[in-house]
Amino acid sequence: MTDSYNDRIHPAGQFFILVVITFGMMIAGGVVGAGIIWMFYGLDPLLSLIKAGVTPQVVNELWVLQVTSTTIPLFAGPFVFAKFVVKKPGAYLKATVKFNPLLLVMVFAVMIFSTPLMELLININQKMVFPKFLKGVEQWMRDSETEAAKETSILLALKSVWQMLWALLVVGFLTAVAEEFLFRGCIQTIFTRLTKNPHLGIWLAAILFSAIHMQFFGFLPRLMLGVFFGYFVLWSGSTWTSVWGHFINNGTAVVVTYLYKQKTIAVNPDDQHIFNYGHYTFSLIITLLLFFVYRKLTVTKTQQATL
Template sequence: MQLSQPVREENHPLLQLLILGVNAAIGLGIFLVIGFIICVLIYGLDLIHNMDWITGKDLKYIGALKILVTAQQIGFFLVPAIVLAIFEGKKPQRFYGFKTPKIDLLGIVFLLMLFSVPLMGWINEQNMNMHLPKFLSDLEKWMTDKESEAAITTKAILAGTSVGALVINLLVIAVTPAICEELIFRGGLQRTLGRWFKNPHVAIWTSAIIFSTIHFQFFGFFPRMFLGAAFGYIYFWTGSLWYPMFAHFINNGYAVVIAWYMQRNKIPIEKADDLNIAWYGYIISAILTIALFWFLKKKSANERPMSETEINSPK
């Protein structure tokens, strides 16, 4: 008579968080070194003499910058998530939940991301117009300087008008972050915090805050936080990482395509945020976004019943 082996209980959430943190630091260091070596092999030792390309100020080595950005994503986000699953003795696809996505749910997620664009644009505008108290003026100046530096880097990475540039930018800015960041923030962090707090909403919003904070773009903190929460609820309701990955790809891919289109038509990229939408357009966007969230939750519940206190813990 053959008896099935009992399922091993997972380690304490604090230990899982420690594993994620330690391996994020190790993975980042290792893959940045690997990425830099690849850059030297491709572009030669000349790029070492002038390191302006790391901030996007020297477009001659923009390819090297994209390589480092990709290496950072893999080492800092993907590696620790995979290591955690292996440490728990499970395959990542089972540990995090990669249930085959359904076309109808993917369609809802697509519409959700599309119709939320004006709402997120309004939130971003309000965030950019925020100011700290006068006694924190030095801090605000530092934040503004960091934001300007990030804008230069982002603009450099998005540069290009060819179809090849569009494909590469989609891979670097949309595909890679969608996979790597969702694995660590929704799969690793949100899942672990859910086990710790026993409250999915606390886990989702805590993960979203960390997700936004770690990007170090302070004047985009709130829209990125709300995006993180949206991805978190999509993961919670559907039980599959494919859906938040798809949502993340649509969000980033939209920005890449818009930037590419504007450059091809000689329109300044800075005008991408100028939506020029009437006030009622934002209200319509908010209503449609909320309605689609409700529909996604209802549709997912019919296909995957789950307890409100359970959060993405595949057996």
């Protein structure tokens, strides 16, 4: 049986090669970033990052490493893999823009109306308790969560509109592009071919997407976002639909954090008890309805006639 994918390399081999390429680029990017920091900021900030970790005093240096060791490699890795390894960028990256523009409206609506549902998942996740013999694992997870939250807080300590726009560009747009072409483009395609089941491919890619962030007490909402993004791509055939959804999610967090810090709004972005169970139920129903409409918009008239 043949398909639109590359048949020369087994999907498991493809996944291994993609991981090696991407992590190799991340290591190389970290070295380049360290060189840039040394050149423009001096040796002391670099040593401070290595010894003391992330602090407000090295926020500029942290942005450099964010771009060179994470953002760029996460995009370049899947591009190199799709272009030069499997040599089918169209099938693996799915960068086409030939889709119904109404899908972007539907993606926006899904991201907005699913907000209470995401809050519910966060609250469920936060109540996760491990048995006594796994307390060491739980403590490691909580420490990882605390460190990630600290780094995010420092990066988003936005004091001006220009800093907010920079964060919107890097955290909002560029991160969305990089992560979506990696996870929903290449990885979801590989897992779908490996399992011969597009739905299983979506869930496996979403699980990996959530786990790789090393924020375990936010695992469930990030997993569900990954599933949302996966179906956006599966039904539209374009990764740009999931990039748009990812940008809305990240960009909203950036803008709301900035407005809160500027005391323009009173809603604390870290408050996870804004909605009630009525809101959660309504959110679930509307989100499912929106996905139904999204799916209908991607079905051609010929396909509709056969349903």
